[in-house]
Amino acid sequence: MPELMYREALNQALAEEMERDANVFLIGEEVGRYNGAFKVSQGLLDKFGSARIIDAPISELGFGGMSVGAAMVGLRPVVEMMTWNFAILAMDQIVNNAAKLRHMSGGQLRCPIVFRGPGGAGGRLSSQHSQALESNYAHFPGLKVIAPATPADAKGMLKAAIRDENPVIMFEGERLYALKGEVPEGEHVVPLGKADVKREGTDVTVITWSRMYYFCMQAAEELAKEGISVEVLDLRTLRPLDEEAILASVRKTNRAVIVEEGWALAGIGASVVDIIQSKAFDELDAPVERVTGLDVNMSYAANLENATQPDAPKIIAAVKKVLYRQGA
Amino acid sequence: MEAPAVASPYSKDLLLTMYRKMYLIRRFEERAGQQYTLGKIAGFCHLYIGQEAVAVGPIEAIRKEDYMLSAYRDHGQPLARGSDAGMVMAELFGRGTGYSKGKGGSMHIFDIEHQFYGGYGIVGGQIPLAAGMAFASRYRNEDRVTVCYFGDAAANQGALHETFNMASKWKLPVIYICENNRYGMGTAISRTSAVPEIYKRAAAYDMRGEPVDGMDVLKMYEAVKDAAAWCRAGKGPVLLEANTYRFRGHSMADPATYRSKQEVEEERKGDPIPKLRDYAIKNGLGADADFERIEEEVKAQVDAAVKFADESPEPSLEELWRDTIVEPGEPDVRPRERVLGTKVTNWPSYPSGQELKVTWDLEPREQAELADKKAGLTR
Structure with a gap:
């Protein structure tokens, strides 16, 4: 290919x-x-x-x-x-x-x-x-x-x-x-409304989309070295949300982290949390965590810009939190 | 009566048709206003009373297949294009038998069968749409024009200026009719506009712009006939400023206290409906009996429309879940077919993506290269 x-x-x-x-x-x-x-x-x-x-x-x-x-x-x-x-x-x-x-x-x-x-x-x-x-x-x-x-x-x-x-x-x-x-040649059509499990795992589901996907994959690699198996679900479509895929993955891992580049308030992650808590509450082993952009405007300075956005270390920390392995 | 010095260039048939349509709008709107006060119609309801000539003249001057769209004062145009009065009234009533199943209401009348592409509620929001429809006609090499209405206050929206620039640059076949009724809701246009003569703004975009007496249906007819020929000849868009007046408030909720009683009385003397009747009679193209007959027929038609709306059911609750997203293979809804069971045959259809051959060169290469060269650019 x-x-x-x-x-x-x-x-x-x-x-x-x-x-x-x-x-x-x-x-x-x-x-x-x-x-x-x-x-x-x-x-x-x-x-x-x-x-x-x-x-x-x-x-x-x-x-x-x-x-x-x-x-x-x-x-x-x-x-x-x-x-x-x-x-x-x-x-x-x-x-x-x-x-x-x-x-x-x-x-x-x-x-x-x-x-x-x-x-x-x-x-x-x-x-x-x-x-x-x-x-x-x-x-x-x-x-x-x-x-x-x-x-x-x-x-x-x-x-x-x-x-x-x-x-x-x-x-x-x-x-x-x-x-x-x-990239497949010619007639390659990906249906809208379908999320994609980009990496299979058993311990935690990390749900994301767009550029944050790469940080999630990086975090999953790192965590694998510590024996933590992360499933990465790439939503791909944000409206309509693929509820079925979200719930299927969370029911498998019983834990979820949602990674979103944008701001937390009224973010898409908030709606994903809502789907999970209302339809899979009994299957959760920990509260759902969100990793989002900080609630500030983006700065020009390199250090401030980096600190504003989610990255692999922040995602790793959130995964450990839902696994109750903080500081481990 | 004296014989007129010059014979009228209009047929009796045309004049009576125009009279019938203007009278239909007037009667329909009077009844709509009355039904509003009875609580049968709710929300915003903007009446067209006084402005009838601005809809009817242009509609008689264009072709059946030409596109049209308007702002939220939008009952007049579809009625004049041939929409079913009962179904328009039912839309105002919020009933399932309305053109939009009661989902749109007074501000959003759509009748695609009669090439009426809607009433829009955001001031100036329909102006770019019209250019896009004209763009599509040009793209497919069709001999079709688009007529777009907007109010005087919309002339101060950025959408208008952005669109005029593109429409003129690309010579799109679109006629913009500014219905200047002198008030943007309760604010006189002269209070908010550095240049209150809207037609002059066309000059900024190298576009044809003219004022028209919007209280005279024949002047509107002539202006649009000419503008349509101009558009069809590929000369680009036209802006017509129809100077008109609404005899009622901005909407049913507006008592219009910002205008003097004398002003309204004075303007009522220019009522376009008796004006046409006088013209026809003076030219021997209609007798009192003709007009009385038309008025009786229209009154009966509007009575039936109100009755139809009043007796129609509300939309079913299942309708909540329709018409938000088009599902694969889902056809478009043809209202008269859905409501009246009438076979609708003149629904727009376009060539498929395989049949269509695009021959338009929107910006010839030499032209672009020359402009680049002038700017000192090399690519």
Whole structure:
């Protein structure tokens, strides 16, 4: 199986879906002649032309809403937000229009559209450019929210998102784009709404998504050396949550740690805890632990930036806590 | 009566059709207001009384397949496009027989069969959508225009400026009609706008912009006929500022104390409905009997609409779990088929992704290279 970077996997998904369906177009800032701020759309303008790879003005609300309108009448737009921080400007169109069109029209309209771009910490970019915003979107009925961690999932889930009949919000990661992994060629479609056990284990379930997945895997490796067997469940889709997979894993290990890059209050992890406590309370051997970003804005200084985010040592400490092995 | 000096360019049929539609909106809205006070309609209910010409003129000037959408003062346009009055009223009543099964209410009338793509409740939120629909028409090389209504206060939203820029740059076939009724809710547009003549703002985007007498249905008709030809010729978007007036408050909850009684009385003299009737009679294109007959028929139609709404059941509770997410293979709901059992045939359909050939070159390479060169860029 070929090894691709996360950005190349996305590029492949876009190219394949655009080849397959002429209703699909890509719009965003710098996606055309510049080949993408993060090079996800490399080479696509030459391949598909300027009506299908569209360099937009810096008007997130405008081109976001325009794309929703195109989706209402049969096209399948992919809207690249240079980062999700900028998409906050388009939130009205995403939340008040895309997510509600099916409902407000009583089932007459559908809105098959993908909004995608990087989320999470950027790397020495301070607070406006470093935030994990997925819980905002996961709040709204009418949207699907995905956040793949690996190149293979990035490809397969983008393909599924483009084929989906609903608005899909896709969180990539500035610090994921250059990561490499094996990616199946051609028709590789990962269904939305399905979590994935990325590492099997028996002692604790660590539940995560997107970039935090790599810290969890690192922590699991370390803990294995101490004889602790960690199961890593990659949620991949944040709306709808894969309750079945969450409960199946927790019922097996009886312990859970949830690792989330974003802030704790009203975070996705809070909803995962709610699912576990309400449906698997009797099977828990310890209270569920959460590892989240600190409840502060992101700083530029390297030490402050690092301290703000979850990392492997913090995850290891949380795993030991639910195993009652603190200080061990 | 004296014979007119110049023969009217309009047919009797067109004038009577316009009269019927304007009178339908007026009568429908009067009854809606009355039903609101009776507690049959709740929430926000924005009436179109006084602005009828702004909906009817343009609708007669465009084609059946042209797209249309509006803000939350949205009962008039679908009625004029041919929506079932009973089902619109049922939507206002929150009944399962409404166009959106009672899920949308007064602010969100959608009738896709009649190419009415909705009423939107966030000021200016429909403006980018319209450009996107026009974009899709251009993308598929269709000979179709999109007509988008918005209120005067929406002209101060960023959405408008962002959209005008793109629509003009990409020459999208969209007609924006600003319904300038002079008040954004209770605030006079002149109090909040550095340039209260909305049409002038088009100039900033190298876009055609004109004021129109929104109290004259024939002027609205002519303006949109011309604008539609302009759009279809690929010349880009048009902004029309329809100067109009709402005879009632912003919504049923608004007693409109911010306007003087004299102002309202003065504006009522410009009522577009008697104006059209006078024109037709003066030009020998309609007699009193024609108008009386139309009025009687419309009254009966609206009575039946109210009765239909009132007798309709609320939506079933199972409806709560429908229409949020489209499940695989799930078809779209065709309201008249669902409610009345009428076979709906003119539902929009588009070429599949395999059939569609995109020939549009939105930004020709030479053009882009030239712009880059001017900016001193090399790639």
